[in-house]
Amino acid sequence: MTIQDIQNDIVDEFSMFDDWMQRYEYMIELGKSLPLIDEKYKTEDNIIKGCQSKVWVHAELEDEKLVFTADSDAIITKGIIAILVRAFSNQSPKAIIEANTEFIDQIGLKEHLSPTRANGLVSMIKQLKMYAIAYQTQLN
Amino acid sequence: MINIDKIREDFPILKRKVNGHPLVYFDNAATSQTPQQVIDCIVDYYSNYNANIHRGVHTLSQEATDKYEQARIKIQRHFNAKHSHEMIFTSGTTHGTNLVAHGFTAILKEGDELIVSAVEHHSNIVPWQMLCERTGAVLCVLPIDDHGELIMREYDKLLSEKTKLVFCNHISNALGVVNPIEEIIEKAHKVGAAVLIDGAQATAHIKPDVQELDVDFYVASAHKMCGPTGVGVLYGKEEWLEKLPPYQGGGEMIAEVSFEKTTYAGLPHKFEAGTPNICGGIAFGAAIDYMNNIGFDNIKAYEDELLHYGTEKMSQIEGLRIYGNSKNKASLISFNIEGIHPYDIGTIVDKLGIAVRTGHHCAQPVMDFFKIPGTVRASFAFYNTKEEIDALVEAVKKAKMMLS
Numbered sequence: 001m002t003i004q005d006i007q008n009d010i011v012d013e014f015s016m017f018d019d020w021m022q023r024y025e026y027m028i029e030l031g032k033s034l035p036l037i038d039e040k041y042k043t044e045d046n047i048i049k050g051c052q053s054k055v056w057v058h059a060e061l062e063d064e065k066l067v068f069t070a071d072s073d074a075i076i077t078k079g080i081i082a083i084l085v086r087a088f089s090n091q092s093p094k095a096i097i098e099a100n101t102e103f104i105d106q107i108g109l110k111e112h113l114s115p116t117r118a119n120g121l122v123s124m125i126k127q128l129k130m131y132a133i134a135y136q137t138q139l140n
Numbered sequence: 141m142i143n144i145d146k147i148r149e150d151f152p153i154l155k156r157k158v159n160g161h162p163l164v165y166f167d168n169a170a171t172s173q174t175p176q177q178v179i180d181c182i183v184d185y186y187s188n189y190n191a192n193i194h195r196g197v198h199t200l201s202q203e204a205t206d207k208y209e210q211a212r213i214k215i216q217r218h219f220n221a222k223h224s225h226e227m228i229f230t231s232g233t234t235h236g237t238n239l240v241a242h243g244f245t246a247i248l249k250e251g252d253e254l255i256v257s258a259v260e261h262h263s264n265i266v267p268w269q270m271l272c273e274r275t276g277a278v279l280c281v282l283p284i285d286d287h288g289e290l291i292m293r294e295y296d297k298l299l300s301e302k303t304k305l306v307f308c309n310h311i312s313n314a315l316g317v318v319n320p321i322e323e324i325i326e327k328a329h330k331v332g333a334a335v336l337i338d339g340a341q342a343t344a345h346i347k348p349d350v351q352e353l354d355v356d357f358y359v360a361s362a363h364k365m366c367g368p369t370g371v372g373v374l375y376g377k378e379e380w381l382e383k384l385p386p387y388q389g390g391g392e393m394i395a396e397v398s399f400e401k402t403t404y405a406g407l408p409h410k411f412e413a414g415t416p417n418i419c420g421g422i423a424f425g426a427a428i429d430y431m432n433n434i435g436f437d438n439i440k441a442y443e444d445e446l447l448h449y450g451t452e453k454m455s456q457i458e459g460l461r462i463y464g465n466s467k468n469k470a471s472l473i474s475f476n477i478e479g480i481h482p483y484d485i486g487t488i489v490d491k492l493g494i495a496v497r498t499g500h501h502c503a504q505p506v507m508d509f510f511k512i513p514g515t516v517r518a519s520f521a522f523y524n525t526k527e528e529i530d531a532l533v534e535a536v537k538k539a540k541m542m543l544s
Contacts, residue, residue, distance in 0.1 A: 020159075020491055025542055052499050053483045054513070073513060074481035075543055076488075 003095055006087050007103040014107035023108055027079030034082040035089070037069040048127050053077045055124060059131035065090050066135055068128065080109065080121055088128050093139065096132035101125055142442040147434065147523050150175040154523065161493025164528045169313055169472055169519035170497055171363045172344055174427075178366060181426035185419040193418055194392065194409075208418055211425030212408070218428045219358065220349040221375055225407040228374040228381070229421050233340040234263040236359030236374030237307075239411060240336055241267035243384030244305060250276030253302040255333075257282045257290055257319065258509065259312040262502045264338045268307065277304070284509060288315040288464035292323065303333040310342030314503035314515070315464025316472030318342075325355050334380065340364055344521065345443060345470050347436040350375050362420065367427030371420030374411070381407050388413040439522045443471035446520040450529045457536060463515055471520040474501075477536070480543045482516045488539035489516075494532055 001009075017023045037046070041058040048055040053074030060067050068089040072078040087103070088096050104110065104121075148154050151173050156163045165173060185207075191200035193208050209224075216224040230236040254268055258281050272279050280298050283291050290308075306328040311318050321337050328335045336357035339348055343360040350358050357380065361372040376384070386393055386404055390413030395403040404410045431439065450473050454460055459478035476482055486498030499514040500507045507514055518532055 021542070024488070024491070028542065052514070053481055074483040076484045077481075 003087055003091055003099045010083060010087065011103050011106045020108065024076065024079075027083070027109075028075050029079075030082040030086075031072075031075050031078035031080075034071065034078055034085060035069045037071045041069070042071065048123050055081060057081070057124070057127055057131075059128075059135070061093075061135050061138070064092060064139060066093050066096060066132055068131075081124060083107075083109075084121075084124060084128060088132075093132040093136035097129060097136060142434065142438050142522060144442075144523070144525060148525075150177065150430075151523055152176060152179070158493040158495070159491050164494040164524075164531050166518040166520060166524065166528070166532060167495045167497050168344065168521040168524075169316075169341060169364075169517060171369065172366050172521055173523065174368070175366055175430050177430050178368070178423050178426045181423045182368065182419055185422055190419070192415055204418055204422075207422045207425075208416075211422045214425040214428050215373055218347065218432065219373075219375055220351050222351060223378060223407075226375055226378055226381060228376065228408045228411045229416050230359070230372045230374050231370055231417065232361040232363070232372035233338060233359045234267075236357075236372060237264055237336065237338065238267045239374055239387040240357050240359075240376070240384070241271045242387050244271055245274050246385055247383070248275040248277045248304055251302065252277040252304045253280055253298075253300070254278070255280045255282055255295070255298050255303060255306045255328075257308040258284045259288065259290070259315060259317065259319070259506055260307070260309055260503065261313050261338065261340070262504070263340075264307055264309060264336075265505070268305075281505075282308070284506075287466050288312065288317045288506075289466050290319055290324075292320065295324065295327065299327055299331050299333070301331055303328065303331050305334050305336065307336040307338065309338040309340070310348065311345065311470045312464065312503070312506070313341045314501040314506045314517070315466075315474050316341075316470045316519070317464045317466040318346075318468040318470060321355070322353060325353055329354065341470060345436075345440060347432075356380050362424040362427055365427055366430055367424040368420045371417045371424050373424070378407065381411070384411075386410050386413070390414045392416075434522065442522050443520060446524060446526065446529065447471040447473070449526050450518070450520065450532075453529060453533045454536070457533065457540065459540070460536070463510055463512075472517060473519075474515040474517045476512060476515050477540055480540065482514045484543050485516045485536065485539045488542060489532065489535040492531070492535040492538070494535050496532075 037056050037058045042056045046056045046058055053072050055072045057070045068085045070081045070085055072081060153173050189200050189203040191204045193205040212227050213224045216227045221227055254277055256268055256279055282295050285291055308319055308324055310321055325335045334356040337355050339358050339360040344365045356377050358375040363369040393405050393410050393413040395405050454473055461476055463474045482498040486496055489496055497517045
């Protein structure tokens with residue numbers, strides 16, 4: 001599946017909900033399915049700055065595809081990362097670099113995308129893309 | 141007595157809806173809301189007499205200068221300072237603290253000691269750390285106990301003839317505990333040390349009397365007491381302000397300038413370089429008038445009632461822990477629910493129209509002490525109601541249900 005396909009799926013899933021509470025409950029559920037980062041990678045270096053909650057992300061290249069694992073100490077943040085990881089993990093670095101994030105807006109989480117918000121969703125996306133750029137350079 | 145309905149009418153923002161719910165504003169410790177009287181004052185300034193102050197011969201400049209200086213006198217009377225020139229207009233509490241810390245660079249020497257309390261806001265830690273770096277002075281920390289109260293017997297041990305400065309907040313922003321500043325000041329003076337009290341949190345609840353406290357420096361911000369942002373006050377005893385060198389150079393703070401030598405203006409202008417926040421200063425005066433019209437005794441009695449009501453209601457939520465359990469406390473509840481991150485609670489209650497603050501509240505050492513990443517802080521003002529507290533309790537319960 002391409003990133004766009006996965007994003008379309010996520011948008012479909014979220015369109016079933018009528019109100020924010022259902023959306024948040026679903027997001028919290030998704031948080032529980034997040035592929036957790038190995039404890040040994042929960043280092044200061046892997047913490048994404050700009051989050052009020054702690055967020056760790058680790059990236060590894062497998063068969064030229066980037067695999068993300070992550071964790072957070074706040075569950076809503078974890079749900080947001082789970083959505084991002086689902087959309088971006090197991091994709092080529094090039095596809096990740098080129099991907100847009102409009103689906104966040106479509107699933108009603110736009111408020112989390114504001115650069116001034118202390119949850120660091122923007123820093124999170126930036127970090128995923130940075131990993132992709134770094135690995136793309138390696139592949140070249 | 142507080143006429144709560146009448147007071148709420150004064151605050152246009154309280155009619156707002158947030159996320160489809162009536163706004164419940166419980167982030168007063170971060171910034172207070174602005175009554176119409178203060179908004180009118182700001183509009184009046186820009187509509188009728190906006191001009192640069194001091195030395196202008198034209199009418200508008202005279203009017204603006206008069207109003208600005210009248211505001212200084214209002215602030216002086218409010219804090220009961222001896223002279224109006226002891227009230228220095230600043231951009232806020234942080235500015236005032238930095239001004240004093242800068243001034244002490246020339247006074248301190250290597251090996252001198254400063255005492256800081258463990259419940260300080262970063263703005264009352266970092267300027268002093270920078271001062272220590274510049275001078276070789278040493279920063280000593282006055283610890284707190286599990287209730288968030290300062291351990292005063294440790295203070296006695298820290299004080300010595302080496303102590304030159306002590307700084308402490310009047311009320312802790314992270315926990316709401318009222319610190320025993322009278323004792324802190326008295327004991328510091330016995331060893332010849334000066335004291336700076338950070339009144340950022342206190343001035344919304346208490347009317348400090350700087351002469352009775354005998355405090356050397358007291359700093360505060362207008363925006364925590366119904367005034368605008370970007371303006372505050374530094375009170376300093378005349379003899380201290382005379383001793384400290386100017387903080388910034390520029391217009392307004394000089395007597396005579398030549399390329400060979402510049403002489404500085406007297407107090408308070410020596411510390412007020414450049415065009416100040418004229419409108420802000422005048423509106424600060426209006427905010428002080430507004431609060432005094434309601435009366436600080438009334439404000440305190442009403443807020444105490446809210447605090448007791450809130451504490452009782454919140455304590456009934458299972459797994460909820462309140463940080464800062466001192467009997468002497470401002471109307472603020474800093475809490476966590478077991479197993480739930482404060483950020484998650486803040487996000488959910490915001491969805492229900494309730495504004496609280498989450499995080500370390502710029503007091504990381506306090507959070508480290510309790511070994512927590514942060515807290516949720518609900519801070520009440522005299523325009524809040526018990527019904528709003530009920531809404532918070534329901535919202536927190538809902539958040540707990542969703543997040544557990």
